[in-house]
Amino acid sequence: MxxxxxxxxxxxxxxxxxxxxxxxxxxxxxxxxxxxxxxxxxxxxxxxxxxxxxxxxxxxxxxxxxxxxxxxxxxxxxxxxxxxxxxxxxxxxxxxxxxxxxxxxxxxxxxxxxxxxxxxxxxxxxxxxxxxxxxxxxxxxxxxxxxxxxxxxxxxxxxxxxxxxxxxxxxxxxxxxxxxxxxxxxxxxxxxxxxxxxxxxxxxxxxxxxxxxxxxxxxxxxxxxxxxxxxxxxxxxxxxxxxxxxxxxxNLDDIQRKRKEIWGLYASGLAGLAEKGLITLTDIPDYATNNAHMFYIVCRDLDTRSKLIEHLKASNIHSVFHYLSLHKSDFYSARSGKTASLPNSDHYTDCLLRLPMYFELTHDNVRFITKEIVDFFNDPS
Missing domain, CATH: 3.40.640.10 (Type I PLP-dependent aspartate aminotransferase-like (Major domain))
Incomplete structure (x- = not known):
């Protein structure tokens, strides 16, 4: 292991x-x-x-x-x-x-x-x-x-x-x-x-x-x-x-340099899956920069994300989903009496997956993680 x-x-x-x-x-x-x-x-x-x-x-x-x-x-x-x-x-x-x-x-x-x-x-x-x-x-x-x-x-x-x-x-x-x-x-x-x-x-x-x-x-x-x-x-x-x-x-500049290196390795390693439409990578508009706070992918559906999390877990890789749409929370629903229709927010709730991202993550770590993700999509069963 x-x-x-x-x-x-x-x-x-x-x-x-x-x-x-x-x-x-x-x-x-x-x-x-x-x-x-x-x-x-x-x-x-x-x-x-x-x-x-x-x-x-x-x-x-x-x-x-x-x-x-x-x-x-x-x-x-x-x-x-x-x-x-x-x-x-x-x-x-x-x-x-x-x-x-x-x-x-x-x-x-x-x-x-x-x-x-x-x-x-x-x-x-x-x-x-x-x-x-x-x-x-x-x-x-x-x-x-x-x-x-x-x-x-x-x-x-x-x-x-x-x-x-x-x-x-x-x-x-x-x-x-x-x-x-x-x-x-x-x-x-x-x-x-x-x-x-x-x-x-x-x-x-x-x-x-x-x-x-x-x-x-x-x-x-x-x-x-x-x-x-x-x-x-x-x-x-x-x-x-x-x-x-x-x-x-x-040490902000050194921290940022290293995080951006890691982010770039993820992006290049997973670009092929994105080109095939199997996942979506981070969209960075022309007006924005990337501070490499996180690296996430968006799967096509909740079932795929759940299976991918388990696949990575089996290889000792800890990946996590992120926010649950607040408009569907128990707190908000109980007080508002209604639920808005916000399909994009719900899509990210179900499909977005965050990958490990920290300064001491090595290039070999990133290559291993991306390989496991590519292997999963080659044989998602």
């Missing part, structure tokens, strides 16, 4: 423990210290975000964005159904009605051409999710936002170091949320970040981040005391988390 090839393995650069040690002995480990500020400065300078705030998770970043958007009970938020629950849940917590949109026919991103029909007088926010780090059609989405006076909050959980027409994902909408969960390109175990690109939200975001207080202004010497001035929560991660992340950021 071949050694197990896991679906994911977090990469350590070698500096994480050293920086955590420094953070611990700095005398400030509660957050917003030198490593928090260093990470935030890195993102602002490299990608052009106007302001960034590290958070304990991408979910928290989305919840901050929902508060900043001033969502009121009954307001409507347009969200793709093919996404993680946090994309919708952050707004549900503020009382929003979620309006689910279908994916594109050729990739899992929200179909920008179908959004306008979903907009009503109660719509407040559009939340594009850049699935697999591949950009949604942001020009169309931003034009709709301007036409109907809506906010755009990018769910860029998978989209670090990826671009739309030369602009960093997360720098286009009014706000954006990123994830540094251990399955992402750069990681801190758990962790996230809110990026703010509209000056209207910058000052209040910092207050919400600091539990509804203006403590950050106090520490900068801008006020002589701080107090409770707004809503908020404990969104700020510890300095230990930021120290871990900082080590990853120092």
């Amino acid at each position: 071949n050694p197990l090839i896991p679906f994911n393995k977090p990469y350590l650069t070698g500096k994480e423990a050293h920086y955590i040690y420094q953070a611990v002995y700095s005398g400030k480990i509660s957050g917003n210290g030198i490593y928090t500020k260093g990470c935030q400065r890195f993102f602002e300078e490299r990608y052009g975000f106007k302001k960034t705030l590290l958070t304990t998770s991408c979910t928290d970043a989305l919840e901050m964005a929902a508060i900043l958007a001033n969502i009121q009970p009954g307001d409507e938020v347009i969200v793709p159904s093919y996404t993680f629950v946090s994309t919708a849940l952050a707004f549900v917590r503020e009382g929003a009605k979620i309006v689910f949109a279908d994916s594109c026919a050729n990739n899992p991103n929200i179909d920008a051409d179908k959004i306008e029909a979903l907009i009503t007088e109660r719509t407040r926010v559009i939340v594009p999710v850049h699935y697999a780090g591949i950009a949604c059609d942001m020009d169309k989405i931003m034009q709709l936002a301007e036409k109907y006076n809506l906010l755009v909050i990018e769910d860029a959980a998978q989209a670090i170091d990826s671009f739309y027409k030369g602009r960093a994902l997360g720098a286009i909408g009014h706000m954006a949320a990123f994830s540094f969960h251990e399955t992402k390109n750069i990681v801190s175990g758990e962790g996230g970040m809110l990026a703010i690109n509209d000056d209207r939200f910058a000052d209040r975001a910092e207050i919400i981040w600091e539990k509804g207080t203006n403590r950050a202004q106090f520490f900068r010497g801008e006020i002589n005391k701080y107090g409770w001035v707004d809503t908020g929560s404990s969104f700020l991660p510890s300095e230990i988390v930021a120290a871990f992340l900082y080590a990853q950021l120092e």
Whole structure:
């Protein structure tokens, strides 16, 4: 039996423990210290975000964005159904009605051409999710936002170091949320970040981040005391988390180079199956770049995917399906009393398969995985 090839393995650069040690002995480990500020400065300078705030998770970043958007009970938020629950849940917590949109026919991103029909007088926010780090059609989405006076909050959980027409994902909408969960390109175990690109939200975001207080202004010497001035929560991660992340950021270019090599090997090894129509590979529009967050294939039907998963499992290869359409979830169905018809989202739910993708995956590993997939389709029985 071949050694197990896991679906994911977090990469350590070698500096994480050293920086955590420094953070611990700095005398400030509660957050917003030198490593928090260093990470935030890195993102602002490299990608052009106007302001960034590290958070304990991408979910928290989305919840901050929902508060900043001033969502009121009954307001409507347009969200793709093919996404993680946090994309919708952050707004549900503020009382929003979620309006689910279908994916594109050729990739899992929200179909920008179908959004306008979903907009009503109660719509407040559009939340594009850049699935697999591949950009949604942001020009169309931003034009709709301007036409109907809506906010755009990018769910860029998978989209670090990826671009739309030369602009960093997360720098286009009014706000954006990123994830540094251990399955992402750069990681801190758990962790996230809110990026703010509209000056209207910058000052209040910092207050919400600091539990509804203006403590950050106090520490900068801008006020002589701080107090409770707004809503908020404990969104700020510890300095230990930021120290871990900082080590990853120092190695971002090397991490990205290796991940793209792996992605390219998968693509070349499976191109023949795609040409025969046996699987579909990732569609990357001309306006988008590929950050190699994941490598996925789309099978023709659920039965084929299920059998392929078992075939790979028998060879000690761990592959996984991804999201279940949120519009068919028990939570949503019980509250909405109806189920929308979103065939593309359902297709990805049934047919999309994610393959192992991590820094330490070797070229031989990838060749072995692709060989097993090719062998399966040559003899799927």
